[in-house]
Structures are given as structure tokens and as C-alpha cells.
Amino acid sequence: MKIYENLYIDAITDKILRIHSEKAAEMESFAVKGGLSLEGGLQKVTSSVWDKDVFATKSLEIQISSVGVMEIFDKGGKLLCADYAGERREVQSLPEEELEQMRQEGHIVHDQSETCKFQVFKCLAGDEVVYGLGDKTGFLNKKGYDFMMWNSDNPDPQVENQTFKAMYKSFPFFIVLREECVYGIFLDNTYRSYFDMGYESNAYYSFGAVGGELDYYFIAGDTIADIIKGYTALTGRAPLPQLWTLGYQQSRWSYRSADEVLEVARNLRKYDIPCDAIHLDIDYMEQFKVFTTNEKTFPDIRKLSDELAAMGIKLVSIIDPGTKLEKGYDVYDEGIREGYFAKDEDGEVYQNVVWPGDSVFPDFTSKRVREWWGSLTKRLTAKGIRGIWNDMNEPASFDGPLPDNVVFEGDGKKRLHREVHNVYGHLMAKATYDGLKAYDGRRPFVITRACYSGSQKYSTAWTGDNQSLWAHLQMSIPQLLNLGMSGMPMVGTDIGGFGSNATPELLSRWIEASCFAPLFRNHTAKYTKRQEPWQFGEEVTAINRKYIELHYKFLPYLYDLCYEQTKTGLPILRPLVMYDQHDRETWECNDEYMVGSKILVAPVVQQGATARMVYLPKGVWIDYWTGERITGKRYIVKEAALDVCPVYIKAGSILPTYRKMQSIEPDQIDTLVLEYYPEKKAGRTGFVSRWEGSSRYEHYQDNGVDFAYEDGEYNLYAFTFHAMRKNGLQVEMLHEGYGNKYKTIKAVVR
Numbered sequence: 001m002k003i004y005e006n007l008y009i010d011a012i013t014d015k016i017l018r019i020h021s022e023k024a025a026e027m028e029s030f031a032v033k034g035g036l037s038l039e040g041g042l043q044k045v046t047s048s049v050w051d052k053d054v055f056a057t058k059s060l061e062i063q064i065s066s067v068g069v070m071e072i073f074d075k076g077g078k079l080l081c082a083d084y085a086g087e088r089r090e091v092q093s094l095p096e097e098e099l100e101q102m103r104q105e106g107h108i109v110h111d112q113s114e115t116c117k118f119q120v121f122k123c124l125a126g127d128e129v130v131y132g133l134g135d136k137t138g139f140l141n142k143k144g145y146d147f148m149m150w151n152s153d154n155p156d157p158q159v160e161n162q163t164f165k166a167m168y169k170s171f172p173f174f175i176v177l178r179e180e181c182v183y184g185i186f187l188d189n190t191y192r193s194y195f196d197m198g199y200e201s202n203a204y205y206s207f208g209a210v211g212g213e214l215d216y217y218f219i220a221g222d223t224i225a226d227i228i229k230g231y232t233a234l235t236g237r238a239p240l241p242q243l244w245t246l247g248y249q250q251s252r253w254s255y256r257s258a259d260e261v262l263e264v265a266r267n268l269r270k271y272d273i274p275c276d277a278i279h280l281d282i283d284y285m286e287q288f289k290v291f292t293t294n295e296k297t298f299p300d301i302r303k304l305s306d307e308l309a310a311m312g313i314k315l316v317s318i319i320d321p322g323t324k325l326e327k328g329y330d331v332y333d334e335g336i337r338e339g340y341f342a343k344d345e346d347g348e349v350y351q352n353v354v355w356p357g358d359s360v361f362p363d364f365t366s367k368r369v370r371e372w373w374g375s376l377t378k379r380l381t382a383k384g385i386r387g388i389w390n391d392m393n394e395p396a397s398f399d400g401p402l403p404d405n406v407v408f409e410g411d412g413k414k415r416l417h418r419e420v421h422n423v424y425g426h427l428m429a430k431a432t433y434d435g436l437k438a439y440d441g442r443r444p445f446v447i448t449r450a451c452y453s454g455s456q457k458y459s460t461a462w463t464g465d466n467q468s469l470w471a472h473l474q475m476s477i478p479q480l481l482n483l484g485m486s487g488m489p490m491v492g493t494d495i496g497g498f499g500s501n502a503t504p505e506l507l508s509r510w511i512e513a514s515c516f517a518p519l520f521r522n523h524t525a526k527y528t529k530r531q532e533p534w535q536f537g538e539e540v541t542a543i544n545r546k547y548i549e550l551h552y553k554f555l556p557y558l559y560d561l562c563y564e565q566t567k568t569g570l571p572i573l574r575p576l577v578m579y580d581q582h583d584r585e586t587w588e589c590n591d592e593y594m595v596g597s598k599i600l601v602a603p604v605v606q607q608g609a610t611a612r613m614v615y616l617p618k619g620v621w622i623d624y625w626t627g628e629r630i631t632g633k634r635y636i637v638k639e640a641a642l643d644v645c646p647v648y649i650k651a652g653s654i655l656p657t658y659r660k661m662q663s664i665e666p667d668q669i670d671t672l673v674l675e676y677y678p679e680k681k682a683g684r685t686g687f688v689s690r691w692e693g694s695s696r697y698e699h700y701q702d703n704g705v706d707f708a709y710e711d712g713e714y715n716l717y718a719f720t721f722h723a724m725r726k727n728g729l730q731v732e733m734l735h736e737g738y739g740n741k742y743k744t745i746k747a748v749v750r
């Protein structure tokens, strides 16, 4: 529907509007629809009317002024979001010679000269906070800062300031929360884009891109959860993972030989550390040539993976996009023969430098190339590799950045690097996901560094090269929470920090802070101090064991959240504001998080601290370690010695748990223990109720490996605790797909 000159509006649902230019309507989206992506399963709009200057759906009303200024109201007439039509505040830029002088001293100063092809300005009311925008550094609330979407590999220590406008990932999506309302905006544009969330002025925020078309979605709802549901209905949701991928994973750049990997595995078992995977970083390859293995140091990876399998450990290997330029190397030769690599303007294959030296870059915008790349994964799975870690896929390059005009021919639709840079990693992850699914058949386990909106459909992600710094441990929490609110639920950081040297205290606090992370991996760079769980002596080993065991104990809860996420897009790790968005105290809570809606974690992230303030939102909370019941909506001080990560359970919760295990073998799991945390313990009266109240919990269970669940092979249980029943627990089967899995379902009242 045309609303103004080159401005169109479509109602996708009653609460999701698409605002776009005429041309955008014909363009293919990498995130939302078209051949490259999945449909989000949207409920089509039920009714919309267009009457002179007002466009309305059942839930929203849009008014357009005679000069094209748009205001969006809810049905009660409340203004949700308005275009800003006032003056712009000029940000003074320095003359070039002054900038140059600053550069000479080593300051990183950004070239401010790039102009956007279009920019949208929206009013700031003053009371809002802004969430989302993917993996950007800094705090949970992004208001007041400006950001760039341009997938970037910058291993310098990340900080919250201007140096890090861009990170590895591009999620051009944000959520604005106010006292009275909440909404989301998703700019579906893959070019370099800018998000100024009130840096230039207090009166407005803006977003725009240097190319492509104006094309954004406005998503309304009552809660942050509604906005995330809407956004993930558009861009897709993460599929169910293989169960073992939720387990602990050990990595280090670099394990140099099969013997070293076996040694790590033996140590994991010797020190009784549950673990499901060891990662092979680039050194398993022959001269960093992707899809090869070093015959000297890793002579028989099949044998290695079998030996590890006997210890319950799987192998995950890294694959970078940069393909070594070397005649006689079959991946290169085939790619050249078939025209699979990106080219320069003159039609020559484009080269740059990455780990293998001179390298070329597969054109993942082409389906043919993606299928080829996907089929190469067979070389790894045939050796027993069970997951693929996609790195350097921004793409990173050592000999200067890829020029804007590198050509990606796609399948007959030529695009330049400036258009597809931000989806390069996204499409590589898709190629890997599709390849693993087609040839291995199990649920693909992919980890990617670079992302675009919608990457959640194909891959998990880690936050890239952090450092063993307390500031980075602190930042890991808002980073993971904002990724989750950007539709990316399966995320984690390098536990212990990648660059620099961890200390015993830092590694201890980091494993504690990450103990519910869906991607649960300790990884570090070569030349740094080793940081496997046993490297710092008994105390730290015991702390690692304690929190890794805690993670495994709550595995069925994490898996239930994965299942819930497939239906709703809601993240697994959530900021407190998603628990109670009307409580302002939660809006900027950077150092606590919820796991689903029942567990609150308040890790210690300050060096030297052995106590911390914990904010408990409304309701009654049970200290997981002491059993103390605490009424919330207040701060408490919690003593937290080095081995204590404060964890609280929402009273009234039922939580499913598994027994202690060293690794996840779905076939061997036959006991489910339900922990019930009643609102009130009422003491023992004979055999009958020791608590008051009743609670219900739904639990999902399937084979944890393949796609049989899509044909109904899963079980859905409902557990209800009734205080007045003799044994209290009632088990109902909501869906029985392949027979009750559990031999024993036990209940424990906590």
C-alpha cells in the first residue's frame, strides 16, 4: 500500500507492519523469505483498512502527515512510535589533519564521511531503553550509543566505546521499551548500516544503510516476549539441537596432535569432569587447507574419534571459508574449474590472505556453491567428526579488507561484496547446516562467528575473540542476553577468555557465570596460559566440576527451553526485564540473568569479591544452595565465596533434572528426577502434604539425535504437584510418540 511518494506499508500480521520502498517489494531477503530463507510461519493479517490518511489493522493505527511523517498508535490511541521531523543536531567532526594526528598517536578514529542512502529518524521520548542489536559490546541497554552493522574481525580487547561500533555479527534488530509500551524494529538490509540509538541527540534515534532499499518491519506487542516472537516468526527459530551439543565442550587453539587430544580427553575423565566434545582448531589440517587433515599429526582421525567415543567424547572441527590457493589441492582445483569462488571486477578469482596464506573465497550466495560446500562436510563426518565450527567467516582477511566491489555471481544474480558481506557467514552456516543434514542425517551442530538476522535457523554462535579480562566476563552477560533478544538462542562465550591469560579466580567465576549457557565451551588462544578445568590445581578443578555437573543436572530443563524456543523464539538466557518489564530495576540489570522463567543466576563478576548485591524481582525465590526462601522486589546481599555462584529458583517451580553423568548418552537416560520448589513448606503432617500450593510443568523428550520428532516421535509430559494428594505428583502424558522413555520418574521436594 503506497502511503507517501516512495513509501509503502504492508500489514504482515495485525501487529507486524512492513514499511518499504517500492523496489524493496521485489527484493529477495536473506533473513525473511524468498529462496534463500525459510518462511516464518506467520499468521496472515486478518483485516486491514485504508482510509484517507489512516492505515489500520485490528491492533494498530498508522497516521501519515501531508509530508509523509508517520505515527503508529495502538488501538487505544496510545502513540507507540513516531517519525522525528524536527531539526538534526549537527555532530561536529574534526578536520582531517586533526584526525590524522590522533591516528598517529594510535587512536582509532572512524571515518564519519560515509553517507547513508536512506536514514529513518524516530522520536525518543526520554524514558526508553533499547535492547537487541546482536553481539555489540557494552551494556544491556544500548541507548545513547551508536553502532555499525558490518561483520568485523577485530581481536583487540573489546570495550564499550566507539572503537567497537561493529562486531562479528549483524543483527539489525532492536527492541524499544518504555514505561507504557514496547515495540521492535528490524531493518532488513544487508549493506553496511548504522544505528544511532540517541548518540547524536536525546530527541531522536536513527537507522539507515549505505545501499539497498528502505525495508523495515515494525513489530508491536504487549511484552518483550511478544516482540521476539514476532521477529522470530519473520526470521525463523533455532531447530532442536542434538542433546549432546548442550554438554560441556573443551577447546584450545591449538591441540596439535591426536595424542594431545587423547591426553585432554583422559584428563577430563581422570578429573571427573563431564564433557561431550573436544574441538579441533586449525592445526588438525594440512597447511590449514580446509577439508584436509594433517597426516603426520592426526594420522587417523576416524580412529581418534572412535577412541574418544569410547570415553563419551565427540569431535568438532573448525572450517574457515578461506580456501588455500594451491594448484593440485582438490578443493581449490574443483572450485576453480566450476567457478565457485568470488571474483574481482575483471572476472579474475579474488585473492586475499588468511591462515593458509594466499586464499580464495567461496561464493556462498550461490546455491550450487552451498551444495558443493555442504557435500564436502562428508569428508569430515566420514572421519567421525560430529560438528562443524565455522570461523573467520565475516569474512576475515589479513591483507586488508575485501574491497566493496568483489563480485559474487550467485546463481545468475550478480551482487557486490558491499551488499553480501554481512550475510557471508550466514550463508556459510546455511551451507554447512544443509550439508550436514543431507549427508549425516542427524541434527546438524554448527557454530558460527559471523551472523545475520535469521542465522539461528542454521547455527549456534559464540561471541568470538574475547580476552581473559574481568571486563569481558562482565560483558559476556549483556552480550549473550542481547543475542538472545535478537533471536539467537544457542549462544556462549569462550569460557575463561580467549586472548590473554586467565587466573584461577577468573576461570572459576567464568565457569560459574556460564553454567547454564546453551553453548558451553572453554576455549583459549595459543600462547596463552592453558585453562582446561584442571590447570589451576584442586580448588579450581573442583569448582569447574561443580558447575559443569550443575549444568548437566539441569540438562532436561535446558532442552525443554530449546523446545519452547522452537515454538516461540524466546531465548534460553533472558534478562530480568523479560521476567517483569514493569519493574524498572530490571531494565539495566547487567550482571544477572534468568534461565527460562524459573532460575535466576547472579554470578560474581568482580575480581576479589566474595559477596554481591543481588536484585530479586517480585515473587518468592529459593536460594538453590541454602534453601532459604526470600521475598523479592528488593536487593539482598549474598555471601559468595569463590565456589559459590548465587542461583535462585522461583518458588512454585518444578524443574526436571538428570542424574550425574560424564557425557550425554540419550539411550542410557532412564530416570527423570523432578525437583519441586513449593511456594511454602508447611511442615510434615503424617505422610501428607509437606507444602502448600500446586504447580504444573510440561516436559519434552525425544531421541535427542535425529529428525524423527518431526514425524511425531516424541513424548510430552505434564507433571502436576498437588499439595493435598498423598504422593503429591500426578503425571499426565500429553503426547506419546514412542512409548514412555523413563523407567523411573521421581520427585523431590526442595
Ligand code: GLC
Residues within 6 Å of the ligand: 155, 252, 253, 281, 282, 318, 391, 392, 449, 464, 465, 523, 524, 525
Ligand atoms: C580465530 C577464532 C578463534 C580460533 C582462531 C584460530 O581467532 O576466533 O576462536 O581459535 O581463529 O583458528
